[in-house]
Amino acid sequence: MHWLDKLCREIGLEAYGALAIGDVEIINGRLLAREDFVPRSILVFLVPYYATETVNLSRYSAVKDYHIVLRQITDRLIEGIRAACPGAHAKGYGDHSPIAERSAALRAGLGILGDNGLILHEKYGSYVFIGDVITDLVPEALCARPPVEIRHCEHCGRCREACPTGILRGEGEDCLSAITQRKGSLSEGEVALMKKYNTVWGCDVCQSVCPHNAHPHITPIKFFKEDLIPHLTLEILENMDDGVFSARAFSWRGRKTVERNLALFDE
Numbered sequence: 327m328h329w330l331d332k333l334c335r336e337i338g339l340e341a342y343g344a345l346a347i348g349d350v351e352i353i354n355g356r357l358l359a360r361e362d363f364v365p366r367s368i369l370v371f372l373v374p375y376y377a378t379e380t381v382n383l384s385r386y387s388a389v390k391d392y393h394i395v396l397r398q399i400t401d402r403l404i405e406g407i408r409a410a411c412p413g414a415h416a417k418g419y420g421d422h423s424p425i426a427e428r429s430a431a432l433r434a435g436l437g438i439l440g441d442n443g444l445i446l447h448e449k450y451g452s453y454v455f456i457g458d459v460i461t462d463l464v465p466e467a468l469c470a471r472p473p474v475e476i477r478h479c480e481h482c483g484r485c486r487e488a489c490p491t492g493i494l495r496g497e498g499e500d501c502l503s504a505i506t507q508r509k510g511s512l513s514e515g516e517v518a519l520m521k522k523y524n525t526v527w528g529c530d531v532c533q534s535v536c537p538h539n540a541h542p543h544i545t546p547i548k549f550f551k552e553d554l555i556p557h558l559t560l561e562i563l564e565n566m567d568d569g570v571f572s573a574r575a576f577s578w579r580g581r582k583t584v585e586r587n588l589a590l591f592d593e
């Protein structure tokens with residue numbers, strides 16, 4: 327078995343693949359230029375997170391903050407890469423990568439593109455996060471393969487039809503997930519949508535209706551199965567010290583934003 331397959335298996339990654347850097351879309355060249363090595367290849371991977379059904383939080387925010395897990399995984403990958411290829415340089419990303427992560431994962435053949443804009447994995451549906459590691463190894467050293475054609479879902483139309491703001495139909499101005507994450511004040515219409523869809527953070531509508539998510543597999547990752555919050559209340563929030571709060575995906579806009587959202591449901 328190739329060392330990379332062994333490494334990914336040890337870490338528990340089921341969906342991963344490598345590409346030559348020239349085969350991915352660079353969206354932030356300045357970020358890439360800041361690295362002190364010449365990027366030649368990229369390893370992209372999916373991390374399943376579905377752990378529970380929820381009441382007023384989106385599924386990704388009911389589990390602990392995925393950035394923590396992505397960091398742990400990329401650190402372990404980099405350690406393994408350096409052990410297998412002494413002198414190699416590598417940098418891990420998740421969310422704010424210099425490359426278009428969704429398109430890289432699709433080009434590596436890790437899933438198909440749903441009309442909801444999300445990657446759909448054959449086992450975990452769209453409940454997967456994307457992470458990547460950029461290295462200066464020649465693509466062959468990472469067993470990089472030529473990119474595959476992007477495959478699409480069957481366009482059943484359920485996500486477009488169900489989308490609360492209409493953004494998937496090209497009608498609305500914003501995604502409900504973005505509305506819940508916005509600081510400051512919300513319009514009456516935005517508040518009404520949050521109440522109607524009973525969401526304090528995020529939006530799962532275009533995922534819940536997708537046939538690819540009909541029987542979601544529970545994540546094998548222990549981190550995502552601990553300290554679940556299917557129903558966030560003011561009491562739970564107030565009992566979180568700053569350390570606990572900052573380890574939640576809904577913390578990045580500060581407590582005030584989450585408190586504002588929760589307060590909408592008392593009106």
Ligand code: B12
Pocket residue numbers: 353384385386420421422423426427428429442443444445446452453454455456457493494501503504507527528529530532
């Ligand atoms: C900014 C951002 C958001 C914004 C903007 C939405 C968006 N779709 O881009 C908001 C806050 C709305 C959002 C919402 C969500 N997000 Co988000 N988000 C990101 C982030 C950090 C950057 C995306 C980006 O701008 N990339 C740069 C552009 C140039 O690249 P691109 O993504 O390939 O660009 C195309 C699309 O973004 C599309 N597009 C642009 N704006 C919008 C808005 C909507 C609604 C849609 C459908 C498409 C779309 O047009 C671009 C050109 O083709 C990515 C991480 C990442 N690096 O991709 C996560 C990411 C896309 N999000 C993720 C998740 C889980 C979500 C939510 C499901 C969370 C939730 N439950 O509320 C929703 C789903 C909304 C949806 N249907 O897409 C995951 C998706 C995993 C997957 N299976 O595909 C990612 C990859 C994070 C990660 N590291 O895993 N997100």
Ligand code: SF4
Pocket residue numbers: 439440441442443479480481482483484485486532535536537538
């Ligand atoms: S709901 Fe239908 S159209 Fe939307 S992503 Fe899923 S399969 Fe594709």
Ligand code: SF4
Pocket residue numbers: 442488489490491492493494500501502503529530531532533
């Ligand atoms: S997350 Fe919600 S508002 Fe955003 S595209 Fe999906 S269904 Fe529409």
